[in-house]
Amino acid sequence: MNMQKKHLILLSAVILLIFIAVIASGCTATAQNPSQTPKNTKTITDMVGRTLDVPQNITRVLSTAPPTTIAVYVLAPDKLIGINFEANKQNGNVYMPAKYRALPNVGGWFGKQTGNFETFVSMDPDVILDGDVGVGNFRTTLEERQQKFGAIPNVGVLDARNATQYDNSISYLGSLIGADEQAASLSEFYNRVLSTVTTRVSDIPEKEKVRVYYAEGPKGLQTDPSGSMHSELIEVAGGVNVADCALTAGMGMTPVSMEQVTKWNPDVIIVGDPGFFGTIYNDTLWQAIPAVKNHRVYLVPQSPFTWFDRPPGVNRIIGIPWTAKILYPDKFRDVDMPALTKEFYSKFYHYDLTDNEVNTLLDPSLR
Numbered sequence: 133m134n135m136q137k138k139h140l141i142l143l144s145a146v147i148l149l150i151f152i153a154v155i156a157s158g159c160t161a162t163a164q165n166p167s168q169t170p171k172n173t174k175t176i177t178d179m180v181g182r183t184l185d186v187p188q189n190i191t192r193v194l195s196t197a198p199p200t201t202i203a204v205y206v207l208a209p210d211k212l213i214g215i216n217f218e219a220n221k222q223n224g225n226v227y228m229p230a231k232y233r234a235l236p237n238v239g240g241w242f243g244k245q246t247g248n249f250e251t252f253v254s255m256d257p258d259v260i261l262d263g264d265v266g267v268g269n270f271r272t273t274l275e276e277r278q279q280k281f282g283a284i285p286n287v288g289v290l291d292a293r294n295a296t297q298y299d300n301s302i303s304y305l306g307s308l309i310g311a312d313e314q315a316a317s318l319s320e321f322y323n324r325v326l327s328t329v330t331t332r333v334s335d336i337p338e339k340e341k342v343r344v345y346y347a348e349g350p351k352g353l354q355t356d357p358s359g360s361m362h363s364e365l366i367e368v369a370g371g372v373n374v375a376d377c378a379l380t381a382g383m384g385m386t387p388v389s390m391e392q393v394t395k396w397n398p399d400v401i402i403v404g405d406p407g408f409f410g411t412i413y414n415d416t417l418w419q420a421i422p423a424v425k426n427h428r429v430y431l432v433p434q435s436p437f438t439w440f441d442r443p444p445g446v447n448r449i450i451g452i453p454w455t456a457k458i459l460y461p462d463k464f465r466d467v468d469m470p471a472l473t474k475e476f477y478s479k480f481y482h483y484d485l486t487d488n489e490v491n492t493l494l495d496p497s498l499r
Contacts, residue, residue, distance in 0.1 A: 172187060172188055173185045173186060173187055173188060174186060174187075174188050176287070176308065178274075178287045178288040178289070179287075179288050179289050179290040179291075179300070179301075179304055180270060180271050180274065180288040180290065182271070182274065182275075182288060184285040184286075184287060185285065186258065186259050186285045186287070186308070187258045187259070189310065190211065190258045190259055190308065190309045190310065191211055191258060192211065192213050192255075192256065192257045192258045193208075193211045193212055193213065193257055193258065193259055193260075193261065193309060194212075194213060194214050194238060194252055194255060194257040194259075194260050194261070195216070195240070195260070195261040195262070195263065196216070196240040196241050196242070196247060196252075196260065196261070196262045196263065196277075197216065197240050197241065197242040197262075197263045197443075198215075198216055198217045198240070198242065198443035198445060199263050199292040199293045199443045199444060199445030199446070200261045200262070200263035200289050200292045200301075200305075200445070201215055201216055201217065201240075201261075202217075202437060202443065202445045202446055202447055203289075203292050203301055203302065203305055203445060203446050204261065204305065204309065205232065205481075206314075206318060206446055206479075206480040206481070207302070207305055207306055207309065207311040207314050207315060207318070208309050208310070208311040208314065209229075209232050209482055211309055212232070212235060213235065213236075213255055213257060214235055214236050214237070214238035214255060214257075215232075215235045215236070215237055215238070216237060216238060216239050216240035216242070216246070216247075217237070217437075217443065218237065219233050219435070219436035219437070220434040220435045220436055220437065220438065221434070221435055222406075222433065222434040222435035222492055222493060223492045225435055225489060225492060226435055226436050227435050227436050227477060227481065227483050227485065227489060227493075228435075228436040228481060228483060229482060229483060232482075233436075236255075238251055238252060238255065239251070241277075242263075242443075243382050243383035249277075249280040249281065252281065252284075253281060253282060253284060256284075257284060258284075258285075259284065259285045259286075259287050259308075260281055260284055260285070260286045260287065261287050261289050261305070262274055262277060262286050262287065262288055262289065263289045263290075263292045263293070264288070264289070264290055264292075264293075270288065270290075271288070274286055274288045287308065289301055289304065289305065292445055292446070293361055293443070293444040293445055294361070294364075295361075295364045295365060295368055295444070295448055295449075295452065296326065296330075296368060298319075298322055298446050298449065299319055299322065299323065301446075302315050302318055302319050302322070302446065303315055303319065317479055318446070318479060318480060321449070321475065321476065321479055321480075322446075322449050325449065325450075325452050325453045325472070326368075326449075326452055328453065328467070329368065329369055329370075329452050329453055329456040329464075330368065332370075332456070332460075332463050332464070333369060333370025333456065333460065333463070334370075336370050336460075338372075341370060341371060341372045342370075342371045342372065342399050342400055342459045342460065343371070343372050343374045343396070343397070343398050343399045343400070344366045344371040344372065344373055344374060344398055344399070344400045344401070344402060344459065345373075345374050345375065345393060345396060345398035345400075345401050345402070345423070346362075346363045346366065346373070346375065346401075346402050346404070346440075346441075347393075347401050347402065347403045347404065347405070347408060347412075348384075348385050348404045348405065349385060349404075349405060349408070350405055350407055350408055351408060352393075352401075352403065352405070352408045352412065352418075353387060353388055353389065353390065353393070354385040354386060354387055354388065355375045355377065355385070355386060355388055356373075356375065356379070356380075356384040356385065356386065356441075357373060357375040357376065357377050357378070357379050357386065358373040358375070359379055360379050360380075360384050361384075361444045362384040362385075362441045362442065362444060363375070363384075363441070364444065365440055365441075365448060365451050365452060365455045366402070366455065368452060368455070369452065369455040369456040369459050369460075370456065370459065370460065371400070371455070371459045374396035374397070374398050375388065375396065376392075376396065377392070390417050393421065394420065394421060397421065397422060398421065398422065398423050399422055399423055399426075399428060400423050400428045400429075400430070400458060400459060401421070401423040401424070401428070401429045401430070402430055402432060402440060402455070402458075403429060403430065403431045403432065404432050404438070404440065404441060404442070406431060406434065409429070409431040412424060412429055413427075413429070428458075430458045430495055431495070432451070433450075433451075433454070433493040433494065435493070436481065438451075439451035439454055440454075440455065446480070447480075449476065449480070450472065450473065450476040450480075453467055453469065453472055454469065454498070457469060457498060458495070458497075458498070461497070469494055469498045469499070470487070470490045470494065470498075470499055473485065473490050473493060473494065474490060
């Protein structure tokens with residue numbers, strides 16, 4: 133009987149040891165499972181100071197507004213899985229590789245409120261970039277949208293629409309999405325042209341500054357006054373925005389009258405609408421204005437994104453020297469706009485322009 137008890141105790145001990153070994157093995161396997169460790173994520177701080185966990189390697193990106201979407205496109209286009217704009221055509225050309233033009237348009241939240249939270253979530257991005265469009269409290273907006281995006285990090289980005297502070301967003305996004313080298317290249321181009329322009333126009337006496345009207349809309353009778361992000365390049369390039377009218381928040385485009393434009397008497401007119409540009413020289417209402425009489429009316433290059441505005445993102449970097457050269461051709465005689473245009477499109481838009489394509493973008497006086 134004693135021998136049987138000893139065997140029973142020994143058997144129980146063996147079973148207990150086996151049970152403990154199985155549990156330990158299971159715990160070790162769980163601890164070593166990389167899908168359940170923090171190694172796949174990293175903690176970041178977005179540009180408004182919010183702390184977020186994002187994937188270590190970000191490969192799928194969506195943005196809620198065009199300025200930030202374009203910033204991702206110029207930095208790492210293959211990581212972009214959707215857009216919220218339509219690329220423009222100029223003389224039938226888009227100057228943007230077809231595979232990026234074919235990305236789905238998912239809308240967003242900016243001047244046009246076309247975004248759908250379910251659509252964004254269903255596309256399974258690694259992160260969503262949310263740019264400040266200047267409406268409401270940005271941090272509150274970010275936190276409200278984060279609730280709707282669920283587990284997908286909603287990263288707040290600033291200065292993607294400020295023509296003198298693009299460095300901040302370029303550097304931040306380059307680091308976030310693993311495009312530091314490209315970010316450095318883009319920043320070098322940006323700082324080079326910005327410095328050239330701002331240095332040369334800094335000492336122009338106020339009374340000698342060129343007076344500029346920004347003509348928007350199909351009749352040229354919408355505009356944006358000084359202080360608007362939409363007309364910002366006028367001041368950056370040393371001009372005086374003649375529009376003495378109310379500033380319309382958001383999308384801008386304040387309506388004005390022909391009488392107001394005539395009174396403002398601009399030396400240069402920058403035109404945003406190709407249709408209006410095609411009629412202005414033949415329209416008797418405009419012929420008495422100095423800019424028209426002296427043939428100093430310039431159509432903003434349009435493709436794939438405008439150089440001056442709409443959206444007011446990094447697409448405007450090439451617009452800085454362009455605006456300066458149309459306002460002060462003598463001061464910028466040595467600035468080779470065809471060469472700069474080719475360099476910009478290659479670095480930023482991943483597209484190599486031919487000489488003929490450059491000529492479709494530039495006014496004859498700038499070629």
